[in-house]
Amino acid sequence: MGTLLRLIRQNLRRNLKHNLLSAIGIIVGIAAFTFFLALSGGVRHVVLGEIFPVDRLEVIPPKSTLFGGARELNDAVVKRLRNPPAEVGVRPKAVYAKMKLAFPARGWGGKDVLRRSRDFYFEISGFCDGVDPEIMEGDVSPPFAFDDWLAGHKPAKCSKGNVCPEGHYCAWDLYECHRPVPVMISRHMIELYNGSIAPTHPGLPKIPDFVTSIFRGKTFTMELGRSYLGSQARQGGRPTHRRMQLVGISDKATPLGITVPIGYVKRWNKRYAGDKESENYSSVVMIVKSKSDITPLAAHVKSMGFDLTESEGEKVGLFITLATVLFTLISVMIVLIAAINIAHTFMMLISERRWEIGVLRAVGATRRQIRAMILGEALVVGLTSGTLGLLLAYAAARACDWYSATRIPDFPFKPDTYFAFSPALITASVGFAALFCLLGAFLPANRAARMEPAMALTMR
Amino acid sequence: MPEPLIQFEGVNKHYRSGRVENHVLRDVELSVEAGELVAVVGTSGSGKSTLLNIIGGLDREYAGSARVSGQDLARLSDAQLSHFRNEKVGFVFQQFNLLDHLSCAENVALPAMFAVRQVNDARERAVSALSRVGIGEKVDELPANLSGGQKQRVAIARALFNRPPLLLCDEPTGNLDSRTGQQIIELFVSLNQDDGITMVIVTHESRVSGTAHRVIRLEDGRIVGGSEGSIGIGDPGAEAMEG
Secondary structure, three states: OHHHHHHHHHHHHHOHHHHHHHHHHHHHHHHHHHHHHHHHHHHHHHHHHHHOOOOEEEEEOOOOOOOOOOOOOOHHHHHHHHOOOHHHOOOOOEEEEEEEOOOOEEEEEOOOOOOOOOOEEEEOOOOEEEEOHHHHOOOOOOOOOOOOOOOOOOOOEOOOOOOOOOOOEEEOOOOEEEOOEEEEEOHHHHHHHHHHHHHHOOOOOOOOHHHHHHHOOOEEEEEEOEOOOOOEOOOOOOOEEEEEEEEEEOOOOOOOOEEEEHHHHHHHHHHHOOHHHHHOOOEEEEEOOOHHHHHHHHHHHHHOOOEEOOOHHHHHHHHHHHHHHHHHHHHHHHHHHHHHHHHHHHHHHHHHOHHHHHHHHHOOOOHHHHHHHHHHHHHHHHHHHHHHHHHHHHHHHHHHHHHHHHHOOOOOOOOOOOOOOOHHHHHHHHHHHHHHHHHHHHHHHHHHHHOOHHHHOOOO | OOOOOEEEEEEEEEEEEOOEEEEEEEEEEEEEOOOOEEEEEEOOOOOHHHHHHHHOOOOOOOEEEEEEOOEEHHHOOHHHHHHHHHHOEEEEOOOOOOOOOOOHHHHHOHHHHOOOOOOOOHHHHHHHHHHHOOOHHHOOOOHHHOOHHHHHHHHHHHHHOOOOOEEEEEOOOOOOOHHHHHHHHHHHHHHHHHHOOEEEEEOOOHHHHOOOOEEEEEEOOEEEEEEEOOOOOOOHHHHHHOO
């Protein structure tokens, strides 16, 4: 084996120019193949992993039912969604209900975070969801927690002169000691601010990813029952104020707005919007174990008479897949043409080396050894070309990332890299190059192996 | 009585070139004992090289029975025939047939690359074989830097690498000047007499055939005569053998 490898190395060195020329096609083809697949993987990661996650279904009440009767998303429905019947074949990884704030609300704050002289004022009604705190486990780190502090707990009274326990404040309009309401936001909010708001408002700083932690622990005020649009809650009495505290960033938080523990929303809705609004959920999110589980679970949801929100992720994913297939096909065509070139080169080399093959046969080389020698040369050309193609693709990818980072203005979800070079892709790239070279050299190798030594020796 | 090293019975070889049928060997009956030095003479196209190729297992498209070293060559698989060529015979060609990109030692050790059993001391054996043929100092030289005689010595060293019992030489002095050719002939005689290697040498030259124990004459693919020779370098009587 070692001696055969030495012979292969010597042959390759001897035919370096031919081999380099034939390898160029493979290098270019594999570079294109790897570049497009890495680009597809990277873009898919950003788009489907962060902007439009495709690992979940969102169940909503039907827009209309046959006889006009409402179908409500309540705890019983959540239980059925969590435990689908056996014939569905799959179970969701997690199911959590969401409840929207159903009355006017507004908020203000942020001047200390963004170093402004005045607070920001923002509308909250329509931009606030409540979710089960359990679902946020792992997204909040100590000392903060995403808990419903009032669940099963009656707050202590406070008044002038009374001091609330540490971590509490005195809600002056209720005369009660409260902990701030924990709030989660999604990365969409940061991206939206960085990509759209900060660039158009001189003086507003951008928030790099690594400093998003500065938000944690910051508070702002929320007024329940009144909005900036001039509306006021029809029931519940006078508006009240709550101190809100940002405790973390999560992709399970509502993309546009704030997310709080669902217990708060239930209590607030009950007071300002009525019992019905505190019992029915606005939607239920089902997180799936794998993408293939989406179809049977979606069918199950439909069979229960509920609707699903349209998944932009599916559409974008389909587009990315189609684009990837197109570019991959082009790359494969390049590699195929290169393989034909390899076949031609090896055919020519073998034609030139007929006499030499005759000599090798005369000293004892078997057909199999001759075939192994030629295919070994092709394999080395393939592995080398594949590696060079891979490096070329990587260099091109880094160049694109550098261009994007330095020359393209920021936009929401602008990634640090558009490419994902997974171990599988790296293996596939080098493997494909080797495979195509072997395919190209297969016929020439067989032809060389079939040569009769006596005839081959006359070909000098 | 031991079986002859080479035993041909009714060997025929023909091939078609366009519409012309060429009968290269016709009913060849041949027997060569171990230790013999046999010269095969004849005009161009008489079938000398074809006969040598069949003996060496390089050509298996023939009819009849060809047994060498006790093996019926027609019955051997490709791997067995390759193994036979690797261990049982050594070839020396008129054109030397050295691989230009390999050093002398690498050329000589070439059979080790294809040996069934791993050869761990290939270089040492190659150096030894080169020393045996008188060019031990050219171990790492490339063939391009050698004279014709030196190249042929490297080719002989390669043929001897696996210490085969049979050496097949096709016009070994054809590309050499007379003095160098004479040295090569002396080397063959030495290998035959000292090492007991059986040799079949295809040649046009009386100098070569004159050294043989036996001369076989081929005409139009038939053995038309054979004569006993006598080993003796430069034997004037050998001149009569020239066809």
